[in-house]
Amino acid sequence: PRQNIGTLHHFGFIALGRPPMAETPEGFEAWNAAIRQGDYPASYLVRDPGKMVDGETFDAALDFMRPRKAVRGEDGGYLLERLSLARARCLPREMWHPSLAGFEKHWTAWKRETGRMDFADLIDLAADVPCPVEGVQSLWVDEAQDMSKLEMRLVRAWAEQADTLTIVGDSDQAIFTWRGADPMVMWDPPIEERFVRVLSQSYRVPEAVHRAALRWIRRMGDRREDVTYLPREGYPGIVGSHTSTWRHPE
Secondary structure (H helix, E strand, O other): HHOOOOOOOHHHHHHOOOOOOOOOOHHHHEEEEHHHHHOOOOOOOOOHHHOOOOHHHHHHHHHHHOOOOOOOOOOOHHHHHHHHHHHHHHHHHHHHHHHHHHHHHHHHHHHHHOOOOOOOHHHHHHHOOOOOOOOOOOEEEOHHHHHHHHHHHHHHHHOOOOEEEOOOOOOOOOOOHOOOOOOOHHOOOOOOHHHHOOOOOOOOOHHHHHHHHHHHHHHHHHHHHOOOOOOOOOOOOOOOOOOOOOOOOO
16 A cells, blocks of 8 residues: 555654654744744754745755764754764764754754654654554565664664564665665664575666676775675676766756
């Protein structure tokens, strides 16, 4: 059934009773209004992403989302980014920067007072409630290499209600570490070899591209498991170079 398919945040949202969200234009507007009223430190403003692209360039929106190099107490948007990352990685609080701990204290108090939750709450708090899919028998997790430690904790908590848990992922395709994802959570705790199946045949990657990709990814050395992976049969392909960029793809 279609309702049995969705993102982990989607199911967390349902499991927690579809709470009003903090990380929305309306939520940020309410947070900033509370700051203007003097309820929280004025330095903890969070910019409203819903009003960014309108009247601004797309590059400006990307620049706002790009991680900064240092914690800046006056930048609530940055602190919220760092807080979400710390929670995703299950980073011990004693390792948090003092300004992050201060922001978290006020942010959490405001969420409690207004009955709101943020996206990290949908994963963190959902681990304490049942999976919202009634009578779940088999739990399948796709693109598991893009899951964080916090997300996999929720998966394993809900898997206790099911007969089987199937984790599908490829650590060579891990591109979301910037949001706290860690491909190694697929193997924690370790999985017995008899339960591991490698899909070794590609049906789309040409031979030349396959060769170049493996040559590049194998530079990671011991940080990855080198499994059998074959290219698409009968299609050599080519690997070329160009000077295009994401700004000027043409």
